[in-house]
Amino acid sequence: MADSEHSSSGGNNADSQEESSRETKLKFSEDEEALVTRMYNLIGARWSLIAGRIPGRTAEEIERYWNTRASTSE
Incomplete structure (x- = not known):
C-alpha cells in the first residue's frame, strides 16, 4: 500500500517537471x-x-511572454 501512495505523490513531481518545460518554452526566437x-x-x-x-x-505562452517582456522593459 505504501508503494501506491508513493506513486500518486510522484504525480506532483511530473507537474513540476512540466512547469519547468513550460518556462523553457518562453525562450522565443x-x-x-x-x-x-x-x-x-x-x-x-x-x-x-x-x-x-x-x-x-x-x-497562454504568448501572453506570458508579452507580459514578461513588458514588465522587464519598464
Missing part, C-alpha cells in the same frame, strides 16, 4: 518575437489569434 510584436500592434491582445500564427505556441 527573434522571428517569433518580431511576429508577436507585429501581430500585437495590428490586432492587440488577441493571444489565440497570435498563437495561431506561431506553430507550437499556445495563447
Whole structure:
C-alpha cells in the first residue's frame, strides 16, 4: 500500500517537471518575437489569434511572454 501512495505523490513531481518545460518554452526566437510584436500592434491582445500564427505556441505562452517582456522593459 505504501508503494501506491508513493506513486500518486510522484504525480506532483511530473507537474513540476512540466512547469519547468513550460518556462523553457518562453525562450522565443527573434522571428517569433518580431511576429508577436507585429501581430500585437495590428490586432492587440488577441493571444489565440497570435498563437495561431506561431506553430507550437499556445495563447497562454504568448501572453506570458508579452507580459514578461513588458514588465522587464519598464
